Amino acid sequence: MSASAVVSAPRRFQFGPLWLVLPALALLAVFFIFPLGRLFVLGVQDPGTGALTTEHYARLADTPVYWRILGITFRIAFLTAAFCLLLGYPLALWLSKMDSRRQSLMTLLVLLPFWTSYLVKTFAWMILLGNRGVLNSLLTDTGLLERPMRLMYNELGVIIGMVHAMMPLAVLTMLPVMNSIDNRLSLAAGTMGASRSQRFWLIYFPLSAPGVAAAGLLTFITSLGFFIVPAFLGGRGQTMLAQTIITQVQELVNWSFAAVLASLMVAATLVAIWIYNKFFGLSALSGQAPKVDGTPRGSAALRACGQRVLKDLAWLSSPFDRFASQDPSAKGGFSIYALVAVIFLVAPILVVFPLAFTSASSLQFPPPGYSLRWFEQYFSSPVWLAATLRSFGVAFATAFCATVLGGLAALALARSQSRWNGPIFALMLAPMVVPRIVIAVGLFYLMAQIGLVATNTGLVIGHTLLAIPYCFITIGAVLKSYDWRLNQAAETLGAGRLTILRRITLPLLRGGVISAALFAFVTSFDELTVAIFISGGLKTTLPKQMWDDMFLQLNPTLAAVSVVVLLIVTVILLATRKLQK
Amino acid sequence: MTKSLLPVLTRRTLLASGAAALATPMLMRRAHAEQSLVVADPGGPFTEGYRKAFYEPFTAATGIAINSVARDAEPTAQFKSIVDTKSYIWDVCTITLSARLILEEQGLLEPLNLDATKVSDVMPEAVHPNMLGTDVYSTVLAYNTDTITEAPEGWAAFWDFDKLPGRRSLRKNPIDTLEIALMADGVAPKDLYPLDVDRAFRKLDEIKDKIDVWWTGGAQSTQLLESGEVDMIAGWNARFQAAIDGGAPAKIVWNGGLYSIEGWGVPKGNPKADLARQFVAFCGQAEMQAKFTDDLAYGPTNLRAYDHIEADRAAILPTSPKNLELMSLASEPFWKANRAALTERFNGWLLD
Numbered sequence: 012m013s014a015s016a017v018v019s020a021p022r023r024f025q026f027g028p029l030w031l032v033l034p035a036l037a038l039l040a041v042f043f044i045f046p047l048g049r050l051f052v053l054g055v056q057d058p059g060t061g062a063l064t065t066e067h068y069a070r071l072a073d074t075p076v077y078w079r080i081l082g083i084t085f086r087i088a089f090l091t092a093a094f095c096l097l098l099g100y101p102l103a104l105w106l107s108k109m110d111s112r113r114q115s116l117m118t119l120l121v122l123l124p125f126w127t128s129y130l131v132k133t134f135a136w137m138i139l140l141g142n143r144g145v146l147n148s149l150l151t152d153t154g155l156l157e158r159p160m161r162l163m164y165n166e167l168g169v170i171i172g173m174v175h176a177m178m179p180l181a182v183l184t185m186l187p188v189m190n191s192i193d194n195r196l197s198l199a200a201g202t203m204g205a206s207r208s209q210r211f212w213l214i215y216f217p218l219s220a221p222g223v224a225a226a227g228l229l230t231f232i233t234s235l236g237f238f239i240v241p242a243f244l245g246g247r248g249q250t251m252l253a254q255t256i257i258t259q260v261q262e263l264v265n266w267s268f269a270a271v272l273a274s275l276m277v278a279a280t281l282v283a284i285w286i287y288n289k290f291f292g293l294s295a296l297s298g299q300a301p302k303v304d305g306t307p308r309g310s311a312a313l314r315a316c317g318q319r320v321l322k323d324l325a326w327l328s329s330p331f332d333r334f335a336s337q338d339p340s341a342k343g344g345f346s347i348y349a350l351v352a353v354i355f356l357v358a359p360i361l362v363v364f365p366l367a368f369t370s371a372s373s374l375q376f377p378p379p380g381y382s383l384r385w386f387e388q389y390f391s392s393p394v395w396l397a398a399t400l401r402s403f404g405v406a407f408a409t410a411f412c413a414t415v416l417g418g419l420a421a422l423a424l425a426r427s428q429s430r431w432n433g434p435i436f437a438l439m440l441a442p443m444v445v446p447r448i449v450i451a452v453g454l455f456y457l458m459a460q461i462g463l464v465a466t467n468t469g470l471v472i473g474h475t476l477l478a479i480p481y482c483f484i485t486i487g488a489v490l491k492s493y494d495w496r497l498n499q500a501a502e503t504l505g506a507g508r509l510t511i512l513r514r515i516t517l518p519l520l521r522g523g524v525i526s527a528a529l530f531a532f533v534t535s536f537d538e539l540t541v542a543i544f545i546s547g548g549l550k551t552t553l554p555k556q557m558w559d560d561m562f563l564q565l566n567p568t569l570a571a572v573s574v575v576v577l578l579i580v581t582v583i584l585l586a587t588r589k590l591q592k
Numbered sequence: 593m594t595k596s597l598l599p600v601l602t603r604r605t606l607l608a609s610g611a612a613a614l615a616t617p618m619l620m621r622r623a624h625a626e627q628s629l630v631v632a633d634p635g636g637p638f639t640e641g642y643r644k645a646f647y648e649p650f651t652a653a654t655g656i657a658i659n660s661v662a663r664d665a666e667p668t669a670q671f672k673s674i675v676d677t678k679s680y681i682w683d684v685c686t687i688t689l690s691a692r693l694i695l696e697e698q699g700l701l702e703p704l705n706l707d708a709t710k711v712s713d714v715m716p717e718a719v720h721p722n723m724l725g726t727d728v729y730s731t732v733l734a735y736n737t738d739t740i741t742e743a744p745e746g747w748a749a750f751w752d753f754d755k756l757p758g759r760r761s762l763r764k765n766p767i768d769t770l771e772i773a774l775m776a777d778g779v780a781p782k783d784l785y786p787l788d789v790d791r792a793f794r795k796l797d798e799i800k801d802k803i804d805v806w807w808t809g810g811a812q813s814t815q816l817l818e819s820g821e822v823d824m825i826a827g828w829n830a831r832f833q834a835a836i837d838g839g840a841p842a843k844i845v846w847n848g849g850l851y852s853i854e855g856w857g858v859p860k861g862n863p864k865a866d867l868a869r870q871f872v873a874f875c876g877q878a879e880m881q882a883k884f885t886d887d888l889a890y891g892p893t894n895l896r897a898y899d900h901i902e903a904d905r906a907a908i909l910p911t912s913p914k915n916l917e918l919m920s921l922a923s924e925p926f927w928k929a930n931r932a933a934l935t936e937r938f939n940g941w942l943l944d
Contacts, residue, residue, distance in 0.1 A: 076940035247942040261666035373838040459677035559635035559662040
């Protein structure tokens with residue numbers, strides 16, 4: 012009796028910090044849950060009569076091919092996330108060791124592929140990896156290979172394309188966490204006799220783990236929804252679930268079954284998140300304050316296991332310590348790796364540049380001659396210019412809205428101990444998990460009814476929806492290492508809440524907030540699916556315009572547009588660099 | 593609404609070959625300016641070709657302005673949303689024969705009430721109560737003339753790796769691919785439907801592991817042929833023509849080709865349906881259809897159009913008499929009934 016009274020009173024009280032999450036929740040409720048709810052209802056409805064039916068789910072159960080495709084989807088997403096972490100961690104580490112000036116310059120390079128449309132990147136990989144592609148020609152011409160290697164139209168091609176697309180996201184998620192690690196801890200461990208390996212595996216790595224977990228989750232979940240890369244770089248064995256959903260909606264117009272497949276995807280992802288949470292203590296990611304006893308519930312054994320593994324890793328790598336002596340030049344190998352990784356990220360863009368200046372009307376590589384004709388075509392086309400302007404406008408608005416809404420939500424969850432944290436956390440990530448085509452179709456339905464189709468507002472709302480999870484996670488990850496005692500200290504000195512936010516919290520979180528805004532900007536800038544539906548062909552964004560052009564004729568205007576966009580974006584990035592300092 | 597259309601008007605105006613020439617009649621017709629149609633076409637070269645063939649002549653003849661927008665590659669879902677929500681952002685839209693069947697079944701198409709005498713020269717397969725086909729596209733075999741020195745005569749050659757070694761590519765879709773397998777196995781085009789699906793898969797089994805690329809997008813098929821990535825490929829004729837026009841050493845084999853039709857449909861309940869019908873009927877004329885063949889390697893459905901097309905150009909169009917007689921019409925009703933099941937079976941087969 013008394014126990015329940017005790018629980019219920021604080022519960023109302025504990026909702027306190029959670030009010031900050033309300034704006035984001037409101038947006039999600041109206042433009043995400045409601046339209047999706049209607050779509051999911053389709054999955055259990057007879058399309059003719061509207062009566063409840065299980066026939067669509069029965070069909071799913073009877074058709075093994077979808078379960079295999081689900082398996083393939085998981086495998087590809089897992090491999091992508093694993094390689095992103097494996098290849099991205101050293102790169103992020105390398106970046107975090109730089110002074111902030113060089114770091115932001117190098118981060119720019121890492122970000123570059125992010126600014127190139129998925130479509131263009133994918134086609135660039137086709138040019139690089141083809142049987143007669145740049146790589147194979149190089150290798151066979153120099154006699155290193157007798158016959159061309161099969162680099163794409165198989166799983167390898169898909170993984171290369173997806174890791175390339177996702178690695179910047181992984182690096183950018185890990186970097187703010189690494190930047191906030193106090194290097195004196197490793198130093199202190201060193202003075203107490205810890206070896207290099209021990210300092211890394213027992214001190215540094217566990218401290219960077221929240222960033223690694225965030226990056227792994229983000230890349231895994233985002234990869235689940237991919238369809239362009241497997242369609243163009245995959246072989247007959249690489250079909251992903253998003254492709255089958257698109258087929259159902261666009262070609263077969265079977266929304267009931269599409270809704271079933273979409274539900275399957277959402278359910279599978281939630282299970283994955285749940286498992287991840289169990290094993291890696293992902294709840295930490297939501298920004299929850301660490302538990303008093305320092306152990307996530309029920310995972311003390313796992314934690315001990317983790318400690319054991321890290322100790323083993325430290326022991327295993329210790330023989331190599333002497334290769335990396337105190338001599339600073341020994342960092343050479345590390346830097347070479349990082350440079351190779353940067354080249355991997357930038358290579359497709361290096362292909363796009365010469366193509367933009369080609370004199371041919373095909374995407375022949377290397378170009379037979381050079382000209383500026385494709386730039387002329389771009390700059391003399393009001394269609395392209397209008398689309399470019401609109402994309403920038405929409406992306407800026409999206410970056411602002413998503414950062415504010417996602418940031419407030421992250422702040423709320425970080426301060427709250429409510430039992431609603433879990434569900435809210437899941438909901439905030441949900442737009443990332445649900446395939447964009449499903450969100451787009453649901454949104455179109457709703458927006459058509461309230462007159463938001465073919466408006467910039469509609470585009471901003473749609474894109475904000477998609478960007479919120481990225482902002483939420485990025486800011487949540489930095490908040491993880493935020494020292495809340497600073498707020499208390501400020502409060503004791505008489506600062507109000509707003510003053511604390513402005514003078515203490517925001518400056519300390521600046522790196523994360525700017526990363527979040529950049530993520531949101533890119534998400535909107537490269538977004539195609541929602542644009543296809545919401546633009547209605549009238550409010551064309553840049554990716555939509557590229558898609559329209561690309562679907563019918565591949566010509567170098569696309570490359571020229573990419574180059575112009577890259578240049579403009581580089582300027583923006585350089586400008587934010589000033590802010591980030 | 594007027595405001596949101598402005599950028600499109602500007603776009604149309606400026607894209608016109610002679611902005612000045614266009615500006616004068618527009619001033620003269622200001623009285624009709626409120627009469628306009630939003631027409632959704634596939635974009636890119638289609639917009640260019642249709643503008644010359646249909647949009648500008650129609651505006652010149654009637655004073656009704658045409659604003660063209662690019663539609664999605666598969667507009668059926670958008671079409672459905674437009675009708676269901678009664679937000680008629682398009683008045684007319686291009687659809688394929690297969691889309692027509694899906695849209696018709698769901699009651700999403702407005703009847704066109706075409707005057708039979710006005711479309712008497714149009715291929716009968718292209719005239720429907722709710723769609724008027726304007727162009728014919730075809731799935732054909734194309735090969736690289738540098739690496740395949742002996743011209744393949746039909747689909748059987750695609751299976752013949754001894755005689756014609758080289759890299760192959762097929763579309764990652766059962767549509768047309770099953771027909772191709774059956775023709776390679778000796779089935780005559782007129783006996784194709786209903787497809788002997790088991791036989792088709794058995795035939796495909798023979799070359800399953802030897803197909804280097806399963807392509808998914810039209811632009812990709814152009815690139816595969818153009819870059820020499822594959823030596824033989826099955827796909828849409830205009831995509832291959834684009835590669836050939838771009839200088840690729842390649843040829844198209846019309847023998848055993850499967851053609852289908854694309855044309856105009858009007859969303860059900862459209863308040864501008866009468867204007868839309870007027871536009872659609874206009875597009876049936878031979879002289880108009882002849883004009884899009886400059887930009888598009890698709891065949892006019894009005895065969896009288898060939899009176900206005902030069903012989904060189906006619907030779908690469910699917911409906912020129914010489915090519916048409918080598919090909920057959922893909923059966924949309926068969927695919928309408930079996931597409932979902934066969935797509936599943938095909939996808940499963942690919943993964944095995």
